[in-house]
Amino acid sequence: GENVEQHPSTLSVQEGDSAVIKCTYSDSASNYFPWYKQELGKGSQLIIDIRSNVGEKKDQRIAVTLNKTAKHFSLHITETQPEDSAVYFCAASGHNQGGKLIFGQGTELSVKP
Amino acid sequence: ETGVTQSPTHLIKTRGQQVTLRCSSQSGHNTVSWYQQALGQGPQFIFQYYREEENGRGNFPPRFSGLQFPNYSSELNVNALELDDSALYLCASSLRFSQRLEQYFGPGTRLTVT
Numbered sequence: 747g748e749n750v751e752q753h754p755s756t757l758s759v760q761e762g763d764s765a766v767i768k769c770t771y772s773d774s775a776s777n778y779f780p781w782y783k784q785e786l787g788k789g790s791q792l793i794i795d796i797r798s799n800v801g802e803k804k805d806q807r808i809a810v811t812l813n814k815t816a817k818h819f820s821l822h823i824t825e826t827q828p829e830d831s832a833v834y835f836c837a838a839s840g841h842n843q844g845g846k847l848i849f850g851q852g853t854e855l856s857v858k859p
Numbered sequence: 860e861t862g863v864t865q866s867p868t869h870l871i872k873t874r875g876q877q878v879t880l881r882c883s884s885q886s887g888h889n890t891v892s893w894y895q896q897a898l899g900q901g902p903q904f905i906f907q908y909y910r911e912e913e914n915g916r917g918n919f920p921p922r923f924s925g926l927q928f929p930n931y932s933s934e935l936n937v938n939a940l941e942l943d944d945s946a947l948y949l950c951a952s953s954l955r956f957s958q959r960l961e962q963y964f965g966p967g968t969r970l971t972v973t
Contacts, residue, residue, distance in 0.1 A: 752901070778960040789966035790902075790949065797960070835901050839960065845892065845953060846915055847962060849901030 748773045750838050752850025760858055765823045767853045769836035772817070776838040779812060779819045780847070784833045793834075794821070826857045863952050863965035871971045872940050880935040880968045884952030890914075891933035892962060893925060896947040908933050909955050937970075945972045 749772040759765050771779075780795035796803045796810045796819065803810050809822040819838075823830055833854050837847040864883045872878050884891050890909045894902035904917035908927035922938040931952070937944055947969050951962040 750901075780961065782964070787966070790964040792961060792963060795961065837901075845890065845907060845955065845960070845962070846904045846917070847892070847894075847902070847951075848904070849894075851901050852899075 748776075748838075748848045750836060750848045750850040752836050752853060754853060755851065756854045756856070758856045758858065759826050761826060761828060763826055765821075765826050765830070765855055765857075767821045767834055767836065767855070768818065769820070769838075769850050770816075770818050771838040771848070773838065773840075773848070774817065775840050776848075777840040778838070779810070780837050780839075781810060781821050782835045782837065784835060784852070790835070823855075826855075828857050828859050831855055831857045863950060863963050865948075865950055865965035865968050867968060868966070869969045869971075871973065874940055874942060874972055876940050877936065877938045878940060878970060880937075880948050880950075880970070882933045882935070882950035882952075882965055884931045884933070884950075885963050888952035888954050888963075889931055890953045890955040891927055891931065892951045892953070893933070893935045894949040894951065895919070896949060896967070898946070902949055905935070914955075940972045942972050945970060 752769045777798035782790040784790045812819040836850040839847045892907040893905040896902040906916040911927045924936045926934045947967045949967045951964045953962045
C-alpha cells in the first residue's frame with residue numbers, strides 16, 4: 747500500500763549548521779510533496795511543498811529536492827536557528843489519490859544555541 | 860482570510876461514549892479532510908468531505924463518521940470510543956478541483972479516552 751518513510755526520527759544540530767531530513771514514498775502516482783512544521787500549541791504549518799514537475803524549490807533558508815526516479819525527497823534547512831526546533835513531517839499526495847496526504851513518521855529537530 | 864479552526868481544544872471521554880469534533884475550514888476552501896495523529900506518529904487520513912459527501916476514506920471503521928455543512932465546516936463523530944482512539948485529531952481544508960493542492964491544518968483536538 748501507500749507508504750512514506752522518513753529519516754531520521756530525531757536530529758540535533760548546532761545553531762548555524764544545516765539540517766537535512768529525507769523521505770521516500772512508495773506510490774509512483776504521487777505528484778505533490780508538502781512539508782509541515784508542527785509545534786506544540788501552534789498546529790501544523792505548511793512550510794514548503796514541491797510538485798513532481800520540479801526537481802528543487804527554495805524559500806529563503808528552506809529548500810526541498812525531489813528525485814522522482816528514486817522516489818526520494820528531502821528537506822534542507824540552512825543556517826538553523828533555535829526557533830527551527832520542532833517536529834517536521836513530510837507527506838505525499840496526488841490528484842488521483844483524492845488529495846489524501848500520506849505522512850511520514852516525523853523528525854524531531856533540535857537546534858542548540 | 861481566516862484560518863482553520865477546531866473545537867474543542869481538549870476533550871476527555873470514557874470508553875464506550877460518543878464524541879463530536881468540529882472544524883471550520885479556511886475561507887474560500889470547499890474540502891475538509893480529517894486525520895488522526897497518535898502520539899509520536901504522523902497523521903493518518905480518516906476521510907475527506909467535499910460537497911457535503913464523503914469523498915475518500917482511510918482505514919478506519921464505520922464508527923468514525925463525519926458531516927460537512929453548506930458553509931463547508933465539518934464534524935467528526937466517533938461512536939463507541941476505545942482507548943486506542945486517544946489521539947490528536949486534525950482537520951485540514953483545501954480547495955478541491957483547482958490547481959492548488961495545499962492543505963492547511965487546524966490546531967487539532969486532543970482526545971483522551973479513559
